[in-house]
Amino acid sequence: MPSVLIVDDERDLVSLLDFNLRQAGFETLLAQSGEEALGWLRRRVPDLILLDLMLPDVSGVEICRKVKTDPRTRAVPVVMLTARSDEVDRVVGFELGADDYVTKPFSVRELVLRVKAVLRRAAAAPAEQRPPSEVGPIRVDLEAHRCFVDGAEVELTALEFKLLTTFMARLGRVQSRDQLLTDVWEMSAEVETRTVDTHVKRLREKLGSARELLETVRGVGYRLVAPGAGA
Numbered sequence: 719m720p721s722v723l724i725v726d727d728e729r730d731l732v733s734l735l736d737f738n739l740r741q742a743g744f745e746t747l748l749a750q751s752g753e754e755a756l757g758w759l760r761r762r763v764p765d766l767i768l769l770d771l772m773l774p775d776v777s778g779v780e781i782c783r784k785v786k787t788d789p790r791t792r793a794v795p796v797v798m799l800t801a802r803s804d805e806v807d808r809v810v811g812f813e814l815g816a817d818d819y820v821t822k823p824f825s826v827r828e829l830v831l832r833v834k835a836v837l838r839r840a841a842a843a844p845a846e847q848r849p850p851s852e853v854g855p856i857r858v859d860l861e862a863h864r865c866f867v868d869g870a871e872v873e874l875t876a877l878e879f880k881l882l883t884t885f886m887a888r889l890g891r892v893q894s895r896d897q898l899l900t901d902v903w904e905m906s907a908e909v910e911t912r913t914v915d916t917h918v919k920r921l922r923e924k925l926g927s928a929r930e931l932l933e934t935v936r937g938v939g940y941r942l943v944a945p946g947a948g949a
């Protein structure tokens with residue numbers, strides 16, 4: 719039975735989500751503050767986290783950052799819940815590595831379906847293409863979530879690392895913006911394509927001497943190529 723950690727300071731909403739997720743066959747762990755959520759995470763690793771951004775103590779952004787930087791929990795999918803609908807908040811959440819973003823008010827039935835979809839994608843991820851550990855001067859350590867260029871470590875966010883390894887797994891193949899939104903952000907309807915452009919630009923800047931390997935294919939999207947293989 720998959721477990722879901724529900725983190726929200728609205729007692730009625732927590733009760734509603736608790737009931738519906740248990741009815742859908744999930745085990746639920748409940749937290750109404752950031753500290754309570756961190757306490758759960760110290761004791762056990764859930765299969766998914768439903769995380770409100772606006773908490774009374776530790777912010778949801780900070781909890782997401784802790785989850786995605788801790789080797790014990792970094793693979794746990796995070797679905798963010800918030801009353802805020804500003805695109806900046808979406809970008810912050812996705813940059814930290816959140817897997818989905820739901821703006822309140824929302825349909826509980828739709829949320830349960832999203833939780834199931836995110837868990838299916840997470841379960842399928844290990845069976846998908848595994849990227850090579852090296853492309854030219856770029857080297858990645860998948861287990862440690864570390865990236866090196868010319869032997870020097872490059873600090874990437876969780877989302878940037880996922881974007882890079884997706885390009886590496888599909889070396890030489892053009893990835894459209896919509897495809898990247900689906901496969902990296904794992905959601906397309908809530909994010910605009912310029913978000914992809916912004917993150918590719920940041921990633922390219924961080925790649926230093928390897929920046930030219932991440933090509934823009936005008937009118938289509940992006941691709942990573944091996945040295946000497948560019949068009």
